[in-house]
Amino acid sequence: MKAKKIIVVLFFLFIGLYSSLQAQMKVGIIGLDTSHATAFTKLLNSEDKKAEYNGFKIVTAYPYGSKTIESSYKRIPGYIEEVEKYGVEIVSSIAELLTKVDCVMLETNDGNLHLEQANEVMKAGKIVFIDKPIGANLAQAIAIFELSKKYNVPIFTASALRFTEQSLKLRNGELGEVFGADCYSPANIEPSHSSDLTWYGVHGVETLFTVMGTGCKSVSRMSAENTDVVVGLWDDGRIGTFRGLRTPKSGYGGTAFTSKGAVPVGGYDGYGFLLDEILKFFKTRVSPVSEKETLEIFTFMEASIESKRYSSKTISMESTLKKGQKEAAKLIKKL
DSSP, X not given: OHXXXXXHHHHHHHHHHHHHXXXXXXXXXXXXXXXXXXXXXXXXXXXXXXXXXXXXXXXXXXXXXXXXXXXXXXXXXXXXXXXXXXXXXXXXXXHHHHTTXXXXXXXXXXXXXXXXXXXXXXHTTOEEEEESOSSSSHHHHHHHHHHHHHHTOOEEEEOGGGGOHHHHHHXXXXXXXXXXXXXXXXXXXXXXXXXXXXXXXXXXXXXXXXXXXXXXXXXXXXXXXXXXXXXXXXXXXXXXXXXXEOXXXXXXXEEEEETTEEEXXXXXXXXXXXXXXXXXXXXXXXXXXXXXXXXXXXXXXXXXXXXXHTTTOOEEHHHHHHHHHHHHHHHHHHO
């Protein structure tokens, strides 16, 4: 009788373990040319990871990745070694990766590759987080969202700067009504990204929109060798500015002007807050950032290029978006 009880207990322990393993969501990474990929791997695959991460594991990675941006591709060999230490299998194609995973983190540093790579992932029906920038310009960003609708596959994209505690408090009105904001971040230029702020300035622009919300109607930009200042006018009369810095110690942050006075904007707080949102997205299939807001961020950056081209002329967000939509349609036809 005692032996029978032991067998029953072992049976249910086995069932519990089997169910736990079955419930684990297998994550694949595309692109080992950014520190984001190794950071996420350490957080999800380490033995002492947070309890809420137990249902997820990065199981495989396709390492490429930019083949033209030196600062990206030279990292790949070292990052391959690093993720392999955490039990990640390296595969030779995205197609192979997609047969082994439930969801994807598209981490490729080069935004120009995201449209083609995201198309392959969504076509296979896999839910995907696309790290910043979603595309190298507005047209690519629009095209990716259109493909998401075509394949009925939800996507989520954001910078880690969006989910800092201070910025979310401002977003939620906890620190007063926001009347305006000045935000800054590094804005190093990568020539391959035709919308020049998307490569790195996107961090500070996303911070600005996190605090201000949507509704920007026009943009003007002033540029110097080491600085860009982009001013946006919102449809309710508020003004928000982004300062892009190309100096050795530029950092992230800003000031929000609220009904309770001037309040600091959140800076960089690591990748944990972003990862928490990615995992929620994988479980719920609901993005915490709307398509509308993401495209407004990219329209803001695209309009700033037009303003720079025409000596700080004020550029309409609406006309910029329409141009982007036409270009996006052409890109989709080429796929």
